[in-house]
Amino acid sequence: MVKIDPYKLASGCEGDSVKEIRLIDIREEILSDNQNLADEIRKKLRQNGVFMLNLMSSPGSGKTSLIVETIRRLKDEFRIGVIEGDIDSLVDSEKIAREGIPAVQLRTGGACHLDAPMIESALAAMDLGAFDFLIIENVGNLVCPAEFDTGAARKAMILSVPEGDDKVLKYPLMFSVCDALVINKIDYLGLSDFNLDLLKERVQMLNRKISIFTVSCRTGEGIDEWCDWLRREIAAYKNRC
Amino acid sequence: MHELAVTEGMLKVVLRHAERNQARKVVGITLQIGEMSDIVDEWLRRYFDYLSRGTIAEGAEITIRRTPAVFRCEDCGEEYVVNIKAGNGFSCPECGTNKVEMVSGREFLVQELKVI
Numbered sequence: 001m002v003k004i005d006p007y008k009l010a011s012g013c014e015g016d017s018v019k020e021i022r023l024i025d026i027r028e029e030i031l032s033d034n035q036n037l038a039d040e041i042r043k044k045l046r047q048n049g050v051f052m053l054n055l056m057s058s059p060g061s062g063k064t065s066l067i068v069e070t071i072r073r074l075k076d077e078f079r080i081g082v083i084e085g086d087i088d089s090l091v092d093s094e095k096i097a098r099e100g101i102p103a104v105q106l107r108t109g110g111a112c113h114l115d116a117p118m119i120e121s122a123l124a125a126m127d128l129g130a131f132d133f134l135i136i137e138n139v140g141n142l143v144c145p146a147e148f149d150t151g152a153a154r155k156a157m158i159l160s161v162p163e164g165d166d167k168v169l170k171y172p173l174m175f176s177v178c179d180a181l182v183i184n185k186i187d188y189l190g191l192s193d194f195n196l197d198l199l200k201e202r203v204q205m206l207n208r209k210i211s212i213f214t215v216s217c218r219t220g221e222g223i224d225e226w227c228d229w230l231r232r233e234i235a236a237y238k239n240r241c
Numbered sequence: 242m243h244e245l246a247v248t249e250g251m252l253k254v255v256l257r258h259a260e261r262n263q264a265r266k267v268v269g270i271t272l273q274i275g276e277m278s279d280i281v282d283e284w285l286r287r288y289f290d291y292l293s294r295g296t297i298a299e300g301a302e303i304t305i306r307r308t309p310a311v312f313r314c315e316d317c318g319e320e321y322v323v324n325i326k327a328g329n330g331f332s333c334p335e336c337g338t339n340k341v342e343m344v345s346g347r348e349f350l351v352q353e354l355k356v357i
C-alpha cells in the first residue's frame with residue numbers, strides 16, 4: 001500500500017542559509033480577505049433569512065434560461081431576486097425583469113469572475129428584508145469563479161451537453177466545489193456522443209456530496225426535480241436561521 | 242485569467258504579515274498551490290512585479306510549490322497522484338474502483354515569508 005506525503009513531493013523546497021533572513025511561517029489562504037468578506041456576507045444574509053445561490057457555468061450553457069425557468073416555478077413561494085454579473089450588457093437582466101423579478105446588474109466590465117466585494121456592493125443596493133432567495137448569475141467561465149467565495153449559501157454549476165463530457169477532466173476544481181450540477185440541454189443527448197454515466201461517475205469521484213440533475217430548459221424536462229432540491233435547501237437553511 | 246485578483250490578495254496577506262513581524266524587507270515568498278488550481282505562474286510573477294512596486298515586498302523572489310492532486314482509494318487504501326493535465330480520469334490505478342477521495346490538490350496558501 002502506497003502512502004504519499006504531497007508536501008514532500010511539492011517542487012521548490014530548497015533552503016536558504018543567509019543568517020539575517022528570518023523565516024515566517026504563515027499558512028494563510030491567498031484569498032483570505034475575500035474569504036473573510038464572504039463570511040460576513042453569509043452572516044448578514046443569515047440574519048435576514050435570505051438564501052443565496054451562486055450559479056456558475058461556461059457561456060451559453062443556459063444560466064439565464066435556468067434562472068427564468070426556476071423563477072417561473074418558484075416565484076409564488078419565494079420572494080426572488082437576481083444579481084446579474086455576466087459581462088457588461090443588459091441582455092440578461094432584461095430577460096429576468098420580464099419575469100417580474102428584481103435584477104441588479106453588476107457593471108463588471110471585462111471581469112472574469114465575481115468576488116465578495118462585488119456581491120457586497122450589489123447587496124447594498126437591495127432591501128434584504130424584501131427577499132427569501134437570491135440567485136447570482138456569475139460570469140460565464142468554468143475556471144476563475146471556482147476560486148472566489150461570494151458569500152452564497154450554496155454553489156451550483158451548469159454543464160450543457162454540447163460542451164462535452166470531458167469538461168470534468170479539464171476544469172476539475174469547479175466540479176469539486178459545487179453543491180449541485182445541472183446537466184442542461186439533455187434533449188441534445190441523442191445527437192451527441194456525450195456519455196452521461198461516465199460524466200456522473202467522474203464528477204462523483206471528485207465530489208461525493210454533489211447533487212446531479214439532468215434538465216432541458218427548452219422542453220422543461222427535469223426542472224421540477226431541480227426546483228425540489230432548491231425548495232429543500234431553502235427550507236433547511238431557513239430552519240437554521 | 243484571474244491571476245491579477247489572486248496576486249492582489251496574495252500581496253495583502255504578505256504585507257500584513259511582514260508588518261506584524263516588523264520586517265524591513267520581504268525577500269522571499271513561498272506559495273503552496275494545488276494542481277487543481279489553474280494559475281499561470283508567469284502571470285502571477287508579472288503582476289507581482291507590477292503591484293509590489295514601492296512596497297517592502299518589491300523584488301521578493303516568489304517560489305511556487307505545486308501540491309500534486311493525490312487521491313486515496315477507499316477499497317484498497319492505495320494513494321496515487323493524478324496528472325490533472327493528462328485528463329485520464331481519477332480511478333484507482335491498482336484496483337480500478339471509483340470509490341475514491343481527494344487528499345490534496347486544492348491548496349491555495351501563502352506558506353512562508355523570508356524577511357529581513
